[in-house]
Amino acid sequence: MFEGFRKRLGSIFSSRNREEVFKKSELGERVFEALVESDVSIGVAERISDISEKFVEKSGGKITQSQMLSIIRRSVKSVLDSVESPVDILKPPKKPYVIMFLGVNGGGKTTTIAKLAAYLRSRGSRVVLSASDTFRAGAIEQIAHWSNEVGVELIRHEKGSDPSSVAYDAITHAVARKMDYVLIDTAGRMQNNKNLVEEMKKIKRVAKPDMTLLILDAMIGQDALIQGKSFMDDVGFDGLVITKLDTDAKGGLLISLCYELKKPVYFIGTGQRAEDIMEFDSNWYLERLFPESFN
Numbered sequence: 001m002f003e004g005f006r007k008r009l010g011s012i013f014s015s016r017n018r019e020e021v022f023k024k025s026e027l028g029e030r031v032f033e034a035l036v037e038s039d040v041s042i043g044v045a046e047r048i049s050d051i052s053e054k055f056v057e058k059s060g061g062k063i064t065q066s067q068m069l070s071i072i073r074r075s076v077k078s079v080l081d082s083v084e085s086p087v088d089i090l091k092p093p094k095k096p097y098v099i100m101f102l103g104v105n106g107g108g109k110t111t112t113i114a115k116l117a118a119y120l121r122s123r124g125s126r127v128v129l130s131a132s133d134t135f136r137a138g139a140i141e142q143i144a145h146w147s148n149e150v151g152v153e154l155i156r157h158e159k160g161s162d163p164s165s166v167a168y169d170a171i172t173h174a175v176a177r178k179m180d181y182v183l184i185d186t187a188g189r190m191q192n193n194k195n196l197v198e199e200m201k202k203i204k205r206v207a208k209p210d211m212t213l214l215i216l217d218a219m220i221g222q223d224a225l226i227q228g229k230s231f232m233d234d235v236g237f238d239g240l241v242i243t244k245l246d247t248d249a250k251g252g253l254l255i256s257l258c259y260e261l262k263k264p265v266y267f268i269g270t271g272q273r274a275e276d277i278m279e280f281d282s283n284w285y286l287e288r289l290f291p292e293s294f295n
């Protein structure tokens with residue numbers, strides 16, 4: 001995970017020399033390039049390379065590798081910390097706490113819901129799933145399989161039925177049984193699919209979720225940013241889940257998503273199994289991007 005990020009930043013300095021004299025603009029340029037190649041968006045890469053340049057200027061051109069990594073690490077941390085602080089989903093302010101999931105097809109919505117259900121259940125919460133992807137063939141069977149696998153209830157209707165009424169039934173079910181969470185699966189959409197956008201808006205109107213999470217797939221790199229902006233404009237969401245981080249070598253995508261979308265990352269997906277989910281922790285992420293500077 002993230003090996004490309006570490007390699008690219010490491011290669012700014014020649015392998016023999018961990019202390020070099022740089023011209024101000026030369027270091028900034030190399031930092032900028034290494035970050036952009038690691039999937040950091042141009043806006044963030046510019047900001048971080050400016051900070052590095054200022055440091056080099058102050059220190060008379062001389063900089064060590066560990067100083068540079070520590071400057072970049074601090075800048076990345078400030079980007080992650082600038083995002084609004086997340087609600088603690090594990091201590092929900094109301095019952096049932098209703099979470100709706102959005103995202104394009106194949107991004108990992110249904111799998112994330114199964115993982116999260118298993119996680120919440122292991123902490124003693126009672127969870128019901130809403131099979132509100134009534135659009136894709138096999139979607140209801142897929143979530144039914146997961147609900148058996150992880151041992152939580154599922155509310156389902158026929159394929160093609162109204163997804164918002166499934167969500168409504170799931171919430172009613174949870175209220176009657178004083179359950180803790182309702183997790184609403186939805187149909188993935190290709191970008192610009194107007195019907196599915198209208199469907200998502202309707203589910204949101206009817207179910208009034210306490211939290212809407214957008215699922216973004218790390219495998220698609222910078223396109224995730226375009227998807228994020230388009231979901232922001234079309235439907236709106238409160239936070240992010242980044243899936244398939246186990247396949248992400250470049251590592252910088254998460255920084256760009258936080259910076260550009262200004263939404264907190266709640267969970268990350270690190271594999272295909274039910275247990276491959278983690279609450280996002282910026283220190284965990286920073287330690288993986290900058291292992292040397294933690295020594």
Ligand SMILES: Nc1nc2c(ncn2[C@@H]2O[C@H](COP(=O)(O)OP(=O)(O)OP(=O)(O)O)[C@@H](O)[C@H]2O)c(=O)[nH]1
Nearest residue numbers: 105106107108109110111188243244269270271272
């Ligand atoms: N490696 C890896 N694969 C994942 C992760 N999360 C999901 N997947 C895989 O991604 C594929 C698509 O996942 P789904 O959960 O079906 O995606 P979806 O968003 O529900 O897709 P639609 O129902 O078509 O909209 C599956 O093969 C999952 O196993 C992850 O964190 N890591």
Ligand SMILES: [Mg+2]
Nearest residue numbers: 109110133139
């Ligand atoms: Mg799905």
